[in-house]
Amino acid sequence: MNEGDPFLRTFLNRNSAVAWMILESAGDGIFGLDTEGRITFTNSAAAALLGYEPADFVGRHSHSTYHYSRADGTPYPAEECPIYAAYRTGTVHRSDADVFWRKDGTSFDVEYTSTPILEDGRITGAVVVFRDISERRRFRERMSQVEKMTAVGRLAGGVAHDFNNILTVINGYCQLLLTRMDPRDPWRPMVEEVNAAGERAATLTRQLLVFSRKQEIAPRVLDVASIVAGMEKMLRRLIGEDVDLTVATPSPGRVRADPGQIEQVVMNLVVNARDAMPGGGQITIEVEEVELDAGYAAAHPGARPGPHVLLTVTDTGGGMSEEVRAHLFEPFFTTKEKGTGLGLSTVYGIVRRFDGHISVTSEPGRGTTMRAYLPRAEAGEVPAAPAPPPPVARGKETVLLVEDEEAVRRLARVILESQGYAVIEAADAREALHAIETGPAAIHLLLTDTVMPGMGGLQLAREARDRRPDLRILLMSGYTDRTLVDREPEAADLPFLQKPFTVAGLASKVREVLDRS
Structure with a gap:
């Protein structure tokens, strides 16, 4: 003083x-x-x-x-x-x-x-x-970003649902055509190209569902370092000869996650790093075990204190501005001419789904470092690979098919009738209940979409069971059963078919439900 x-x-x-x-x-x-x-x-x-x-x-x-x-x-x-x-x-x-x-x-x-x-x-x-108030403002901005990403995730899930209905029709008819075409047919390669494009589009919708945290997964204890090591040769081919790749995995890095999704995280981060260096450069992948303290977690919304496995991907590219960094994990945001804008949004969705946290350090002209933190897990047994599915049996039962999308309904009918089933169509719940009350005495299965105008599929299933207690139920949706159960816990007890379904997928699921005691 x-x-x-x-x-x-x-x-x-x-x-x-x-x-x-x-x-x-x-x-x-x-x-x-x-x-x-x-x-x-x-x-x-x-x-x-x-x-x-x-x-x-x-x-x-x-x-x-x-x-x-x-x-x-x-x-x-x-x-x-x-x-x-x-x-x-x-x-x-x-x-x-x-x-x-x-x-x-x-x-x-x-x-x-x-x-x-x-x-x-x-x-x-x-x-x-x-x-x-610098720290307060930074915290508010981070929380705003978290809320924005959550809202965008909901939007992404809705977009994926609508696309899944469209892809069900495209992929389904392609598969039906291919089963009927002679291998030497000159038109067959063109149909195969359409089918391959449809499969790629289905992959994109799965990535959207990953981002929105609505895609079903099979988590188990796995070693991130082993996954990176197993991908190294493929990654070197992927990035090209003008990019040097260094892999450092000093610790095993056990986490509980879906192995396919961890591979996708590594792949997307490396591809993003490669694209940031069109003239070549250096990519470094590191896996190590770290401890996040309470101070770090408090300063980074979404982070949790405790032991983590840190996957780091660093490039020597041109870096990015603060404005680009603010939108980096949004679906469809891209700075590339031919990019989908789903690579990093998918990474964000996967990491958040497994209770992880992702951070970015980058400045123009100084390269970029992506850090994905996943909670560390104890070692556990790896489940055996599932056996290949048996051939699908045909049937003669009657199926009441309820779907408000006409093209999807027509496709499902063609598939079911090709398997020997009798099919009654309904465009909504009202038509379905009318068919149950006035239709044939034997309706063995109700196959219904879950999201329809007016009465939804779950409510329809309840009312249909009131009228015909022995009726089997199979729900289908462009959303996942996890999403459905979140909204309607009762759905957890009912069989479910994810769109876009394949010809074999629909036929086998219908047979499975009908054969249940």
Whole structure:
């Protein structure tokens, strides 16, 4: 404190040492201004926040000391300074959308209040109370990003559902055509190309469902380092000869996750790194065990303290701007001419699904480092590979098929009739209930979509069972059964078929449900 200052002596005389002790003990920065904008007193917190010793701070012209430019670096004329409005107009001014500048030239986000000082009814200056809100703002921005990604994930899941209906028709008819075409038919390669394109599109919708955390998975304990090692040869071919690849896996890195999805994380991160270096460069993949502390978790929404396996992919490319980094994990966001914009959004969805956390470090011209943290798991047994499915048996039962998408309904009917089943069609629940009440005595299976206008498939199943207690039920949807169970827990007890289904997939599932005791 500059106790020789006359203003300070007056302050002490009028307000006592106790009041000054309170001022000095405050965590917020507090300083006074005269009507010329000069700093008349300060507490230690104010001087420290701005990088000064108290004696060096008092007497300075305030605006040129800490408020000389805006956050974007443009000059901030003193005559426009809202802090001075307190003694110029006698009004209190508050703001949390400004920055103060430290002695070393760095800035911080600030929240301040500037209040006029009155002596005998006359304005003699202002007192400014301020605090550094940089961390609070960063936390809010991170939380906003988490909320935005959650909302975009819901949208992605809805888009995937609609595409799955379309792909069911495309892929289904292609498969039916291929089963009927002679291998030497000149048109067969064209149909195979259409079918292959449909399968690639189905892969994209699965990636959307991964991002929205609605894709079914088979997690088990696995070794991330072993997965990376097993992919190394393939990754070297993938990135090309002009990119050097270094793999460092000093620790095993056991996590509980789906192996196919961990492979997808590695693949997508490496492809993204390769694409960032069109002229060649260096990619480094590292796997190590780390411990995230409570401080890190508090500063990074979505992160949890505890032991983790860290997968790091670093490139020496051109890096990215803060603006690009803010949108990096959004589906369909891409800076590439031919990119889908789903690679990194898929990575984000997979990592979050397994309770992990992902961070990005990048600056223009300095490359990029992607870090995926996954909770560490204890070793566990790896399940045996499933046996190949047996040939699908045909049938003669009657199936009530309920689907509001006409093209999907027609396809399902063609598949079922080709397997020997009798099919009754209904476009909605109302038609289905009418068929149950007036149709043949023997309806063996209700095959219904879950999401339809009016009454949904689950409600239809309940009402159909009320009328025909022995009726078998099979639900189908472009969403997953996990999504359905989240909304309708009762659905967990009913068989489910995921769209887009294959010819064999539909036939085998129908037979499986009909053969249940």
